Amino acid sequence: xxxxxxxxxxxxxxxxxxxxxxxxxxxxxxxxxxxxxxxxxxxxxxxxxxxxxxxxxxxxxxxxxxxxxxxxxxxxxxxxxxxxxxxxxxxxxxxxxxxxxxxxxxxxxxxxxxxxxxxxxxxxxxxxxxxxxxxxxxxxxxxxxxxxxxxxxxxxxxxxxxxxxxxxxxxxxxxxxxxxxxxxxxxxxxxxxxxxxxxxxx
Numbered sequence: 518x519x520x521x522x523x524x525x526x527x528x529x530x531x532x533x534x535x536x537x538x539x540x541x542x543x544x545x546x547x548x549x550x551x552x553x554x555x556x557x558x559x560x561x562x563x564x565x566x567x568x569x570x571x572x573x574x575x576x577x578x579x580x581x582x583x584x585x586x587x588x589x590x591x592x593x594x595x596x597x598x599x600x601x602x603x604x605x606x607x608x609x610x611x612x613x614x615x616x617x618x619x620x621x622x623x624x625x626x627x628x629x630x631x632x633x634x635x636x637x638x639x640x641x642x643x644x645x646x647x648x649x650x651x652x653x654x655x656x657x658x659x660x661x662x663x664x665x666x667x668x669x670x671x672x673x674x675x676x677x678x679x680x681x682x683x684x685x686x687x688x689x690x691x692x693x694x695x696x697x698x699x700x701x702x703x704x705x706x707x708x709x710x711x712x713x714x715x716x717x718x719x
Contacts, residue, residue, distance in 0.1 A: 534560050536568060537655025538637050543663050543670060546628040552578070552620035554602075556585055559612040562644040565591070566617065566652075567603035569639035575625040576633075583616025593618050601639065609645060630664040665698060666715035674715040682709055 544550050572578055580602055582593035589610040595602040635658050642650030666674040668681045685704045698708035
């Protein structure tokens with residue numbers, strides 16, 4: 518299971534704190550990716566946060582509190598789809614840098630290859646006294662979904678992917694497909710045919 522990390526940074530830009538979604542460039546259909554929400558440089562007296570993450574159609578997610586939230590004795594709560602989350606605490610502790618939350622995001626098995634966006638909106642920061650801490654969104658984040666037939670992850674299915682698969686099929690580890698092309702989980706000519714067909718655009 519490939520782990521992909523997605524970061525939410527909170528920094529100070531003039532009087533505003535910047536929330537930014539970042540992470541590795543790609544993943545594959547059917548994978549569960551770990552998404553990390555992190556504070557890089559929380560401002561003074563930042564006591565609570567709220568944010569919305571737009572999940573691409575068909576994607577699902579669950580969320581857990583991260584180390585920074587635990588250290589500040591903050592509780593993470595989210596709506597049923599984990600697209601809106603907030604942290605709060607019945608205390609006078611403030612945030613330090615670190616993970617606010619982690620998500621387990623499931624990519625649909627039928628997700629086509631291409632780029633999907635995770636828009637960030639609804640940003641709210643709260644100080645200890647309940648006043649607003651200005652929060653702005655950073656650069657947009659997107660994730661490239663690779664086709665299962667793209668074995669080397671270069672964004673296309675071609676003869677190079679065929680050349681990767683052939684020695685695996687012929688070798689002693691044929692039962693360990695790096696990216697299974699069908700449901701039998703064994704590398705054989707059936708998988709090779711699927712990659713070859715994709716290489717010619719069929």
